[in-house]
Amino acid sequence: MKTFTSLLSVLLLQGFLSQTALAQEERTAMVPLPSQDDFTRGEDGWALGLGLGIEYETAYEGSDEFGFEVDPAGALQWRRGNNIFYFAGEAIGWRGLRADTWLLEALVGFEEGREESDSDKGYLDGLGDGDEGLELVLQARHAFSADWRYWLVGRLVTGENGNLGLFGVGRRFGDQLDGSGLEANLVAVFHDSEFANKDFGITAQQSAASGLNETRVSSGLRSVGVDFNYRHHINDNWQIYGEALYEHFSSEVRSSPIxxxxxxxxxxxxxxxVF
Incomplete structure (x- = not known):
């Protein structure tokens, strides 16, 4: 009986250790959010993920034209503890986890700007091409618990073409801790007048060239929206991801001819x- 009890204790201990090891192995992401690329598998050092994505989206801000666009995906990352430095496309940045419930991020990116040719129907003719420029993006998420089930998010985008702010709430679905699953965010977006008129304003010169009414958009609410992010780990190397976004413009934005x-x-x- 004593031998049987000892054997049972060993088996239970092994089972507990196996489950613990599995849980530790599963938590490979710095935060378990599908929207946050993390190719490091929980280890310090370099990591690389490369891929391709296809999007069906509006041609420009306020457009009623849709089209497909193919873009590269992934990033080159370097992790040290709860900090990840990354280079992704036209952006370079840093992401860090603090006190298990704060996710802070800063990045510098390049905004390409709008072009007249973005409208196949000629709706932008006479407006000229928008200015290109660098943008600084600062973002903070604060989770209500360490499992990142619910959180608040704030984002500031500032650059040569004005400022934009975003505030919202988010929720993660599923119990995975490896960055896979489904995530949803409900947000309100605000802009200053410079950023607003970059996309929706029409100067006197543009009005004369395009035939559209001269328009000046003031600062304030830009839109309310919802977005979804999904990620699935097919195996140790392959991931599939999906995203969807809907943004409803404020009444002042909708009044712009653009x-x-x-x-x-x-x-x-x-x-x-993931290499």
Whole structure:
């Protein structure tokens, strides 16, 4: 009986240790959010994920034209503890976890700007091409618990073409801790007058060239929206991700002749290979 009890204790201990090891192995992401690329598998050092995505989206802010666009996906990352430095496309940045419930991020990116040719129907003719420029993005998420089930999010985008702010709440679905699953965010977006008129304003010169009414948009609420992010780990190397966004413009934005639609929307899917 004593031998049987000892054997049972060993088996239970092994089972407990196996489950603990599995849980530790599962938590490979710095935070378990599908929207946050993390290719490090929980280890310090370099990591690389490369892939391709395709999006079906509006042609420009306020457009009623839709089209497909193929973009590269993934990033080169370097992790040290709860800090990840990364280079992704036209952006370089840092992401850090603090006190298990604060996710802070800073990045510098390049904004390409709008072009007259973005409208196949000629709705932008006479408006000229928008200015390109660098943007600084600062973001903070604060979770209500360490499992990142619910959180608040704030984001500031500032650059040569004005400032934009975003505030919202988010929720993660599923119990995975490896960064896979489904995530949803409900947000309100605000802009200053410079940023607003970059997309929806029409100067006197542009009005004369395009035939559209001269328009000046003031600072304030830009839109309210919801976005979804999904990620699935097919195996140790392959990931599939998806995203969808719907943004409903404020009444002042909708009054601009450039806003031929009351909303902006996009949906996308892609694959990433983690080296």
């Amino acid at each position: 806003a031929r639609s009351n909303y902006e929307a996009e949906i996308g899917i892609g694959f990433i290979y």
